[in-house]
């Protein structure tokens with residue numbers, strides 16, 4: 409990584425850090441003043457999205473329900489499945505809060521990143537102490553993609569949407585399985601709202 413010069417900030421993006429036990433202590437040893445941005449979305453949709461991603465690489469994958477449930481009769485959720493475990497945001501945050509104060513975190517809503525990308529980017533810029541440069545005028549809604557895209561990315565004269573692996577249609581999951589997962593996540597979501605001081609409105 410190049411040196412950070414005066415007036416520059418260094419950013420690094422690794423989604424798995426948030427759910428990795430050793431990550432907070434290691435980041436703190438490196439620089440405990442680090443600001444941390446976490447993008448979170450409804451853990452049920454997140455789990456289906458995660459499954460969709462794995463399925464695209466491995467079409468022979470067992471069904472979502474067979475992976476999500478430990479036992480189909482009792483409906484007990486398998487928390488060892490990473491697609492389920494990652495959505496336990498309160499647990500992961502608890503681990504990070506042993507090393508970093510809450511003021512070092514910005515929680516970005518994955519849902520608002522789609523419905524109001526400029527609004528969410530405004531919060532990111534404020535959190536990082538940057539002038540608000542990215543605004544509404546940088547985004548447009550692309551009907552074909554079904555998502556907001558950048559009107560004119562830096563160094564390009566053409567609009568740009570995220571790639572094919574982002575915003576894929578999700579497979580249909582039986583509603584009772586989704587409901588079971590919603591019930592499972594509810595207490596963890598509420599704890600996360602309390603800890604973060606933000607209600608994401610997932611249920």
Ligand SMILES: Nc1ncnc2c1ncn2[C@@H]1O[C@H](COP(=O)(O)OS(=O)(=O)O)[C@@H](OP(=O)(O)O)[C@H]1O
Pocket residue numbers: 423456457458460521522555556557569570573574575576
């Ligand atoms: N602008 C725009 N265009 C396309 N997709 C968008 C956009 N903003 C957010 N999303 C949502 O981002 C989801 C993919 O995020 P990931 O978690 O895979 O991102 S990352 O790999 O951690 O970078 C992806 O999830 P899926 O819909 O499940 O593919 C999208 O819902």
